[in-house]
Amino acid sequence: MAQRTVKSPAGKISARKKAAIREAVMKVAALNAVAMEIPVERMEALKAVAMKMPMEKMAALMTALKAVAMEMPVDKMEALRAAAMEMPVEKMAALMEEAMEKRETLNAAAMEMPVEKIAILMAALKRVAMEMPVEKMDALMTAARKKTEALMSTTRKKTTKEN
Amino acid sequence: MSTSKYSGSVFINCPFDTQYLTIFNAIVFAVFDCGFVARCAMEIDDSSQVRIDKIFKIIQGSNYGIHDISRTELDDKTGLPRFNMPLELGLFLSAKRFGDKRQKSKVCLILDREPFRYQSFISDIAGQDIKDHSNDPEKAIKIVRDWLSDSSRRKTIPGGREICRRYSKFRTDLPMLCGGIRIEEDEMTFNDYTNIVSVWLNQNSL
Numbered sequence: 058m059a060q061r062t063v064k065s066p067a068g069k070i071s072a073r074k075k076a077a078i079r080e081a082v083m084k085v086a087a088l089n090a091v092a093m094e095i096p097v098e099r100m101e102a103l104k105a106v107a108m109k110m111p112m113e114k115m116a117a118l119m120t121a122l123k124a125v126a127m128e129m130p131v132d133k134m135e136a137l138r139a140a141a142m143e144m145p146v147e148k149m150a151a152l153m154e155e156a157m158e159k160r161e162t163l164n165a166a167a168m169e170m171p172v173e174k175i176a177i178l179m180a181a182l183k184r185v186a187m188e189m190p191v192e193k194m195d196a197l198m199t200a201a202r203k204k205t206e207a208l209m210s211t212t213r214k215k216t217t218k219e220n
Numbered sequence: 221m222s223t224s225k226y227s228g229s230v231f232i233n234c235p236f237d238t239q240y241l242t243i244f245n246a247i248v249f250a251v252f253d254c255g256f257v258a259r260c261a262m263e264i265d266d267s268s269q270v271r272i273d274k275i276f277k278i279i280q281g282s283n284y285g286i287h288d289i290s291r292t293e294l295d296d297k298t299g300l301p302r303f304n305m306p307l308e309l310g311l312f313l314s315a316k317r318f319g320d321k322r323q324k325s326k327v328c329l330i331l332d333r334e335p336f337r338y339q340s341f342i343s344d345i346a347g348q349d350i351k352d353h354s355n356d357p358e359k360a361i362k363i364v365r366d367w368l369s370d371s372s373r374r375k376t377i378p379g380g381r382e383i384c385r386r387y388s389k390f391r392t393d394l395p396m397l398c399g400g401i402r403i404e405e406d407e408m409t410f411n412d413y414t415n416i417v418s419v420w421l422n423q424n425s426l
Contacts (some may be wrong), residue, residue, distance in 0.1 A: 061255040061376035063421040064228055068263030068411035074401060078416055081400025082423045085393045127400045 081127065087134045088126055225257075226322060227283045230368070232260045233308040234288035234331075238406075245413065246357035247286060249387050250364040252417050254377045256284065262410035275308060283326055284371070285312045286364060290333035290353070292341055306342055327371045331363065358384050390420055 070078075126134070230251045234244055251258040259282055264274045279285070287309040294301055309330065316326040330350045332338050338350055351367075353360040362380035369377045378386075397416055398405050408416075 061374070061378070063252060063418055063425070064255065064257040066252075066263070066411065066414035066418055067229070067257055067259050068265075068414055070411050070415050074412070075415060075419075077401045078397070078412075078419050081397045082393075082416070082419045084400060085396050086423050088396070089393070127396065 080131065083131050084127060084129070084134060087131060223322075226281060227372075228256050229259050229278075229282035230256045230284040230286060231278050231282035231312065232258050232286050233305055233312070234260075234286070235291040235302075235305065236262065237291070240288075240291060242357050243288070243290075243353060243355065243360050246361050246387060247288075247364055248414060249390060249417055250361040250383050251286075251368070252414070252421055253383045253386060254365055254368045255374065256368060256372075258414060260410060263414070265409075265411070275311065279308075279312050279315055280323070283322075284368070285309075285326065285328040286331065287312065287328060288331040288353075289338060289342065290331060290355070292338075301341070309345075329364065329367045331360070357387075361387060386421075386424065389424070390417070393420065 232244070232247060232251070234240065234247070236244070248258040259278050261271060261274050261278065263278070266274075287305060289305045289309065291302060292306055309328070312326065312328055315323045316328075317324075319326075330338070330345065330348055332350055332352050333355050335350075335352045337352075339346060351363045353363060361383050365377065365380045365383055368374075394416070395405060397420065398408065401412070401416075403412065
């Protein structure tokens with residue numbers, strides 16, 4: 058079937074709004090692409106964490122995350138996406154496992170944090186993310202990956218020794 | 221107005237209340253996904269222009285017209301019928317009947333919520349093909365798609381189920397898209413909505 062052309066609307070809006078719509082559409086497409094590429098097992102692990110989170114906290118988190126995602130330039134989002142995609146499933150699973158082991162402590166801390174504080178935290182993170190150049194974010198992601206690997210290696214060694 | 225602009229324009233004559241919004245939004249999406257431009261009185265943001273003049277102008281500039289008479293009913297407060305939609309349908313049919321060669325090529329689709337309901341308040345249109353959408357957005361999309369495909373004979377129009385799938389995806393993205401331009405969904409103007417639909421369809425091309 059031949060390609061159909063999507064027409065521009067007859068009603069006018071400001072150039073600024075039009076540009077904002079274009080950017081929002083591209084960002085949502087990028088986010089959707091990430092979601093589509095996440096393997097089922099990774100999604101399941103994420104779901105397990107999400108399921109334990111109380112509703113009001115989840116809602117606050119989603120609102121904050123949404124705001125971060127919408128304000129992030131597309132190239133920054135692409136860099137993040139690439140970094141996330143590079144992490145192997147095993148590493149992600151190990152991370153999740155570690156988090157689950159520390160669940161009690163983490164949960165206790167998270168549970169004690171009021172929703173407003175989470176919002177403040179997210180707003181601060183948002184500011185940092187927005188001001189950070191793509192290269193720095195890449196470097197940060199690489200450093201974080203290395204640190205996780207080192208941590209996991211130490212934990213494994215410790216467990217072997219204890220056994 | 222150029223011939224291509226005229227032949228690609230679809231005048232939408234329907235209620236603008238919040239109850240009807242789900243059908244209206246679905247119809248507008250379907251029109252754009254079929255490669256046409258949805259037009260209605262709300263696209264002109266000019267208070268100095270009289271409403272009926274805006275409608276004349278859009279009717280004159282549209283080869284196609286979708287007329288939904290499903291809300292022709294008695295108003296709760298006044299006890300009188302709402303007759304804007306039948307009036308605009310009459311204007312469209314008059315333009316086709318008395319207009320020039322281009323106006324005579326006009327084609328229209330009449331929608332109602334139940335089959336044959338129109339016969340009790342606008343029986344003069346009996347003989348025209350009136351479709352009922354049963355207040356179901358998916359059904360409305362498929363009716364609009366089939367009608368545009370048949371009357372325009374374009375070969376580029378996707379199938380009804382495909383448009384419904386895309387509309388469902390678009391509805392999922394819409395809250396985030398609104399967030400991107402810092403408006404709530406219920407604050408969207410007709411021009412906001414049509415621009416979002418058009419840009420989204422271009423990004424998510426077939």
